[in-house]
Amino acid sequence: MKKEEITGVEFGQGLRTSKAQRRRPARAKAVVKPPMMKAAAIDRFGPPSVLTLHSLPMPEPGPGEVLIELHAAGVGVWDADIRGGWWPQGRPKFPIVLGSDGAGKVAATGPRVRGFRVGERVWAAEFINPKGGFYAEYIAVKAEHTGRVPKRLDLLHAGAATVTALTALQGIDRLRVRRRETVLVFGASGAVGTLAVQFAKWLGARVLGTASGHAAQRLVRQLGAQGVIDARSPRSLEQIRELAPDGLDAVLALAGGDALERCLDLVRPGGRVAYPHGVEPEPKRRKSVQLLAYDAESGRREFARLERAVEQARLRVPIAAAYPLARAAKAHERLERGRVLGRIVLRISQPSQSKTQRR
Ligand SMILES: NC(=O)c1ccc[n+]([C@@H]2O[C@H](COP(=O)([O-])OP(=O)(O)OC[C@H]3O[C@@H](n4cnc5c(N)ncnc54)[C@H](OP(=O)(O)O)[C@@H]3O)[C@@H](O)[C@H]2O)c1
Numbered sequence: 151m152k153k154e155e156i157t158g159v160e161f162g163q164g165l166r167t168s169k170a171q172r173r174r175p176a177r178a179k180a181v182v183k184p185p186m187m188k189a190a191a192i193d194r195f196g197p198p199s200v201l202t203l204h205s206l207p208m209p210e211p212g213p214g215e216v217l218i219e220l221h222a223a224g225v226g227v228w229d230a231d232i233r234g235g236w237w238p239q240g241r242p243k244f245p246i247v248l249g250s251d252g253a254g255k256v257a258a259t260g261p262r263v264r265g266f267r268v269g270e271r272v273w274a275a276e277f278i279n280p281k282g283g284f285y286a287e288y289i290a291v292k293a294e295h296t297g298r299v300p301k302r303l304d305l306l307h308a309g310a311a312t313v314t315a316l317t318a319l320q321g322i323d324r325l326r327v328r329r330r331e332t333v334l335v336f337g338a339s340g341a342v343g344t345l346a347v348q349f350a351k352w353l354g355a356r357v358l359g360t361a362s363g364h365a366a367q368r369l370v371r372q373l374g375a376q377g378v379i380d381a382r383s384p385r386s387l388e389q390i391r392e393l394a395p396d397g398l399d400a401v402l403a404l405a406g407g408d409a410l411e412r413c414l415d416l417v418r419p420g421g422r423v424a425y426p427h428g429v430e431p432e433p434k435r436r437k438s439v440q441l442l443a444y445d446a447e448s449g450r451r452e453f454a455r456l457e458r459a460v461e462q463a464r465l466r467v468p469i470a471a472a473y474p475l476a477r478a479a480k481a482h483e484r485l486e487r488g489r490v491l492g493r494i495v496l497r498i499s500q501p502s503q504s505k506t507q508r509r
Contacts (some may be wrong), residue, residue: 175509189286190478190496192243195235198482202283203244203475209281209290211260218272222472223252224308225481225494226341228277228428233482234443236448239278246476249284251275251312254304254498263293271299275313275448284309285478287499297453300460301465308468310495315467316400317426317446318345321457322353324442325400328336329354332394336413337404339366341493342426344468346402347373351493352463355400358393360386360413369468381409390416397421414439422493468492 173353177352191204204374211217252439253273256266266272273295274289281290297310298409300352307393327333333350337343338359350357360381361372367378377393379386390398390413397418410433419438435441439497446452457464470490473481475498 163499165376176443186434187287188475189247189282190249190475191247191282191285192233193234193244194455195237195242196360196420198230198486199249201233203478203481204247204328206245206247206282206286208288208325211258211290213261214263214289214293215260215290216256216263216266216272216274216283217260217288218252218254218274218296219288220252220254220258220284220286220309220498221305222254222307222498223249223286223475223496224310224312224314224341225478225485225496226250226313227283227427227485230482230485232278242337245280247284247286249286250277250279251300251309251496252289252496253303253308253312254289255305257288259293260290266293266296270294271305271308273299273308273312273317273453275316275446277313285441285475285496287475290458293400294450295448297448298457299301300457300465302461302465303467306472306495306497307469309498311465311467313446313448313494314341315345315456315460316322316427316448316452316466317342319349319456320444320446321402321424322346322349324444325402325422327355327400330356331399332358332396334390334398334401334413335359335404336381336410337371338373338378339491340404341490343402343404344369344373345465346404347375348463348465350402351375352459356381356400358390362407363489366489366491366509372450373468379414387412387416398422401479403429403433403434405429406433443467470494472497474498 187208189507192200205302256270274291276295297474333355357375358377359375361370362368362380370378380390400422422440424442470492472495
């Protein structure tokens with residue numbers, strides 16, 4: 151596949167990190183920590199413009215925590231919900247630093263942390279991290295929610311894919327996808343969907359995806375889907391019936407609503423449907439179809455499984471757009487315009503680390 155075949159989407163792989171980058175990280179040295187850091191935070195809920203650059207104290211890693219110098223942070227649709235006023239945990243304490251995932255290098259470790267060294271490339275995911283989110287130069291996060299970045303990914307693409315890759319892989323795993331089964335990824339051109347298509351294909355499934363618009367459909371096909379359907383089109387059911395005459399074995403639902411419900415009528419008896427919490431409206435239960443709701447988990451075991459899957463599936467991470475941290479509000483404006491192919495990412499530090507993507 152030639153890079154120029156893909157418009158408006160930057161792919162993160164076939165690349166490997168250079169020998170120099172893979173060289174053993176230096177032994178832990180005393181790290182000179184600046185007392186303050188830059189972070190994109192909100193002082194009140196509201197439109198994208200409430201997200202501004204703040205100077206905030208750097209978090210200190212406590213027991214069991216690692217301090218990560220972030221290179222990139224993913225921008226999630228749920229971040230926009232929080233910015234707009236959806237707050238799931240008691241009274242919000244402003245300023246709130248948004249962001250639930252990202253990648254960077256270990257800057258320091260707190261007491262009782264084993265298995266991470268200063269300088270090591272890591273990615274982490276924590277929904278509403280108590281010491282502030284990932285739209286920041288540094289984050290202190292639990293080591294158990296941190297994993298090693300697969301060699302295949304550079305830090306920009308790892309930061310764009312941390313929680314979405316966990317969600318995609320765990321959805322496909324929960325569906326217990328077997329070789330030659332027909333799996334529909336509903337919402338295949340989005341941040342989770344673009345990765346789920348590749349994991350399902352890696353496991354040997356025949357993958358169908360829904361996507362609307364020429365560019366989105368082409369992308370989903372390039373990622374390995376054998377059939378791409380516009381779920382909003384009146385012909386979609388007929389197309390799925392043609393592609394899966396014996397019915398769908400499994401569906402990963404990444405958006406809800408009437409178009410999804412129509413597709414779910416085509417799941418065969420004994421088939422499976424999985425969706426991550428946040429998909430609304432939630433898919434309706436059906437007789438003789440297993441319905442599984444889940445949240446992405448970011449434990450050591452999940453990161454180890456993801457590391458292997460990323461390498462073996464030769465995962466490519468489509469980036470729809472990258473913005474500097476100071477322009478986080480623009481990233482949210484872009485998110486709100488919709489039709490995002492893959493994920494939006496914030497580029498935080500050390501631009502020299504973000505190599506030109508090769509495939
Ligand atoms: N609980 C968890 O752990 C967890 C973790 C990650 C994500 N999530 C949830 O998973 C969902 C997907 O996340 P994401 O980051 O992949 O979102 P996303 O990037 O916005 O992708 C959503 C996809 O669904 C499609 N879509 C939206 N509405 C549709 C409709 N009515 N009919 C057909 N297709 C539709 C979109 O295509 P168009 O562009 O064509 O509309 C897009 O491809 C979200 O609800 C998110 O909150 C939950």
